[in-house]
Amino acid sequence: MAASDPDEALLARVAEGDAAAVRALVGRKLPRLLGLAQRMLGDPAEAEDVAQETFLRIWRQAPNWRTGQAKFDTWLHRVALNLCFDRLRRRREIPTKEPPEQLDEGPAPDRALEAHDTGKRVGAALAKLPDRQREAVVLCHYQELGNIEAAAVMGVTVEALESLLSRGRRALRAALADLVEQ
Amino acid sequence: MNKAQFEALAEAYGGDIARWPDAVREDAALLAGAHPEFARAVLTRQGQLDEALDTLPRAVASRDLFERIVASAAAARRRPRWLAWLAGASVGTALAGAAAAGLVMGVQLSQASAVSAEASAQAVADLDVFGVSEEG
Numbered sequence: 001m002a003a004s005d006p007d008e009a010l011l012a013r014v015a016e017g018d019a020a021a022v023r024a025l026v027g028r029k030l031p032r033l034l035g036l037a038q039r040m041l042g043d044p045a046e047a048e049d050v051a052q053e054t055f056l057r058i059w060r061q062a063p064n065w066r067t068g069q070a071k072f073d074t075w076l077h078r079v080a081l082n083l084c085f086d087r088l089r090r091r092r093e094i095p096t097k098e099p100p101e102q103l104d105e106g107p108a109p110d111r112a113l114e115a116h117d118t119g120k121r122v123g124a125a126l127a128k129l130p131d132r133q134r135e136a137v138v139l140c141h142y143q144e145l146g147n148i149e150a151a152a153v154m155g156v157t158v159e160a161l162e163s164l165l166s167r168g169r170r171a172l173r174a175a176l177a178d179l180v181e182q
Numbered sequence: 183m184n185k186a187q188f189e190a191l192a193e194a195y196g197g198d199i200a201r202w203p204d205a206v207r208e209d210a211a212l213l214a215g216a217h218p219e220f221a222r223a224v225l226t227r228q229g230q231l232d233e234a235l236d237t238l239p240r241a242v243a244s245r246d247l248f249e250r251i252v253a254s255a256a257a258a259r260r261r262p263r264w265l266a267w268l269a270g271a272s273v274g275t276a277l278a279g280a281a282a283a284g285l286v287m288g289v290q291l292s293q294a295s296a297v298s299a300e301a302s303a304q305a306v307a308d309l310d311v312f313g314v315s316e317e318g
Contacts, residue, residue, distance in 0.1 A: 014255070030243045038241040048247055055251045059258035119237040126238065141196065141235055147203045158203075165194040165216060173231050175316040180230040 007072040015063040033080050039138045040084040042127040054080045056113055077153045120158060125175035133168030183209040197229025210304050
């Protein structure tokens with residue numbers, strides 16, 4: 001598993017303070033981390049914060065990374081998701097805080113102009129999924145993790161992952177009923 | 183694999199068999215070959231949802247964010263020296279304060295300083311995120 005970890009050599013150079021390796025690692029991981037956080041949180045600014053915080057954890061962890069443990073990318077996804085869940089929890093605990101635009105998808109007439117913007121509608125539908133279903137869809141569809149790796153990131157069995165995926169996709173289909181065959 | 187299993191897998195993993203788990207792809211292809219109409223209908227239906235999901239805008243990392251994160255690596259490497267000073271000052275102050283208040287009975291201020299230095303070193307060791315390379 002870790003023997004074939006494609007990030008291991010780069011991580012070792014990062015631990016030695018190799019500036020080029022730092023830039024290479026950021027270039028390799030930032031788009032994926034940002035995508036993960038943005039799809040989980042639906043808020044670009046918060047997603048940037050999560051990406052930055054995740055990299056701080058990377059800088060701390062790099063010297064201690066040990067072959068034979070989880071794949072680095074799996075660990076990275078778990079760290080970023082934990083940071084996302086912290087923020088989602090805080091949103092629920094502070095109901096007065098203004099939710100991100102994507103979470104507010106009321107049927108008000110002034111939203112008619114956005115009706116054709118499929119991407120925004122998908123974002124809104126994704127944001128309305130229960131957290132664990134959204135996590136499963138984001139990991140498998142958008143992050144393109146394999147089922148075993150996604151299940152490991154989520155700490156569930158493959159069967160449980162498939163159940164979350166199915167329920168999540170059914171809910172998305174219902175939310176996007178006019179766009180996809182029922 | 184039967185039709186129900188094929189449908190369940192499509193519901194979980196979408197309309198592209200190439201994105202299904204390795205372990206089931208071959209069986210799925212065999213079933214699709216045996217029941218092409220059924221398979222096409224199932225995969226097309228799920229493929230429509232995949233296409234809709236793919237319209238979600240991709241996150242784009244700005245150059246500014248990239249550079250800030252790169253800079254944070256260098257800052258993390260520098261941090262132990264700064265924390266060493268802070269940890270030394272704060273531990274020293276705390277112990278000196280405790281001694282002055284008589285809470286550390288029988289301990290001379292000079293001894294407290296020695297303890298402070300030792301505690302500071304440990305604190306630095308705990309916080310030294312880049313270990314040996316920081317010393318180099």
